[in-house]
Amino acid sequence: MPMHTQIPVPEAWLNLAALLPSPLPIARFSDGQTVSFDGLAKIYSEECARIELLDGPYGADAWIPIPEEVAREYAKYRPTPVHRARGLEKAIGYAGAIYCKREDVSPTGSHKPNTAIPQAYYARKQGLAELITDTGAGQWGCALGWSCHNLGVRCTVFMTRNSYSAKPYRRYLMQLAGATAIASPSPFTKCGRALFEQDPGHPGSLGIGMSEAMEMVAARPDARLALGCMSYYAALHQTVIGIELAGQLQEHRVEPDLVIGCVGGGTNFTGFISPFAAARFGHGPWRGRIPRMLAVESDRIPVLTQGEYRYEFADAFGLTPQVKMYTLGREFLPEKMHAGGLRYHGKSPLLSYLFHHGVVEAAAVSSQEAFNAGRAFFESEGILAAPESCHAIAQVIREARHFQQAGEAATIAFCLSGTGYLDLQGYADTFQLEGVEDAMSVEAGRS
Numbered sequence: 496m497p498m499h500t501q502i503p504v505p506e507a508w509l510n511l512a513a514l515l516p517s518p519l520p521i522a523r524f525s526d527g528q529t530v531s532f533d534g535l536a537k538i539y540s541e542e543c544a545r546i547e548l549l550d551g552p553y554g555a556d557a558w559i560p561i562p563e564e565v566a567r568e569y570a571k572y573r574p575t576p577v578h579r580a581r582g583l584e585k586a587i588g589y590a591g592a593i594y595c596k597r598e599d600v601s602p603t604g605s606h607k608p609n610t611a612i613p614q615a616y617y618a619r620k621q622g623l624a625e626l627i628t629d630t631g632a633g634q635w636g637c638a639l640g641w642s643c644h645n646l647g648v649r650c651t652v653f654m655t656r657n658s659y660s661a662k663p664y665r666r667y668l669m670q671l672a673g674a675t676a677i678a679s680p681s682p683f684t685k686c687g688r689a690l691f692e693q694d695p696g697h698p699g700s701l702g703i704g705m706s707e708a709m710e711m712v713a714a715r716p717d718a719r720l721a722l723g724c725m726s727y728y729a730a731l732h733q734t735v736i737g738i739e740l741a742g743q744l745q746e747h748r749v750e751p752d753l754v755i756g757c758v759g760g761g762t763n764f765t766g767f768i769s770p771f772a773a774a775r776f777g778h779g780p781w782r783g784r785i786p787r788m789l790a791v792e793s794d795r796i797p798v799l800t801q802g803e804y805r806y807e808f809a810d811a812f813g814l815t816p817q818v819k820m821y822t823l824g825r826e827f828l829p830e831k832m833h834a835g836g837l838r839y840h841g842k843s844p845l846l847s848y849l850f851h852h853g854v855v856e857a858a859a860v861s862s863q864e865a866f867n868a869g870r871a872f873f874e875s876e877g878i879l880a881a882p883e884s885c886h887a888i889a890q891v892i893r894e895a896r897h898f899q900q901a902g903e904a905a906t907i908a909f910c911l912s913g914t915g916y917l918d919l920q921g922y923a924d925t926f927q928l929e930g931v932e933d934a935m936s937v938e939a940g941r942s
């Protein structure tokens with residue numbers, strides 16, 4: 496059931512980096528040298544490079560004003576609703592309350608436009624012709640393609656071959672928006688060829704796609720890299736989720752005991768929890784009780800629960816600067832899986848910092864448990880969640896059971912980071928949803 500609220504679209508992003516009790520480690524080269532603005536501005540747009548280096552206001556100000564044109568684009572779908580999941584509460588017999596923030600209702604079906612829009616805006620303002628990126632299941636590629644189209648910038652997307660073949664619909668969306676979608680590893684870059692020639696069916700990974708995008712950026716002076724999950728700039732832009740959530744909950748006098756989100760790179764989660772994390776460091780806008788904050792990863796990519804906190808390259812071939820993060824190592828090649836947005840070897844420096852300093856907790860969930868939860872959510876709420884978001888729902892159900900056993904009726908809020916309508920193949924494979932004729936022939940064979 497949607498909560499009716501009057502809150503406006505946020506006018507500023509919440510800059511957690513300026514509020515942390517110790518400096519957020521910034522990017523460096525493999526020889527330990529700090530990355531300069533000139534060096535980083537060859538990779539990212541100038542504004543993104545400034546954000547990444549915590550330059551000027553980004554190192555000092557709690558609030559960063561959202562440019563007017565970005566705010567106009569946000570107003571096409573923001574504020575996104577908060578939904579009380581009474582159906583799920585009833586289905587699992589939970590006496591407490593479960594809320595979700597619906598980022599699945601954005602133009603391309605996930606939280607990704609929240610950062611794609613400003614990234615395309617910065618690129619156009621700087622006079623760049625093109626943004627190049629990597630994508631897993633395609634949510635980020637669609638969001639960037641659509642945003643670039645709206646703001647007049649070309650877009651090229653290296654999509655992990657696993658998803659390119661298994662999930663063509665998001666590729667079609669990118670193409671509809673005029674973006675070029677390339678299966679990665681591809682024969683078009685040196686990094687890609689090294690893997691493609693050995694195995695043309697290589698599944699790829701986000702790290703490999705990022706190496707290919709970096710290589711293409713280096714060859715095109717009017718193009719830059721756009722990252723949807725690993726950068727601080729993406730995390731900053733995603734704080735619109737949490738700022739709205741804080742206003743919506745406060746309007747209804749709801750104080751969550753626990754907030755939960757799934758984590759690939761970590762941007763939907765850190766954006767979602769941003770007001771609560773800021774409150775931990777003594778800053779607004781949240782004035783209520785501070786909830787526990789729980790990040791949920793896939794048990795096949797256990798970066799927070801089993802990885803190391805150290806400097807590592809963001810891409811697979813070591814072409815990007817290094818960032819300090821929890822990682823399984825850039826060589827880690829995750830298994831093929833439906834939650835493609837969680838298949839990454841590291842977590843963003845901001846999420847890694849918050850986890851390392853005990854501000855957030857982490858848990859890991861299996862794919863089967865995630866899809867079971869997604870099915871229960873669909874059955875009880877009529878909302879189909881992306882496989883990535885199903886990991887958060889699974890943890891919500893686990894936590895609700897713990898509260899129930901302890902006799903507590905706690906309030907849980909989670910981020911519904913994306914829609915699952917283009918991920919139905921994942922549900923079909925998991926639950927072996929055969930056609931009627933197939934099912935009848937199985938029945939006939941039994942009798």
Ligand SMILES: Cc1ncc(COP(=O)(O)O)c(C=O)c1O
Nearest residue numbers: 634724759760761762763836913
């Ligand atoms: C729907 C959805 N949720 C979550 C993620 C994970 O990314 P992040 O942790 O940066 O939010 C992705 C990434 O592609 C996604 O598509």
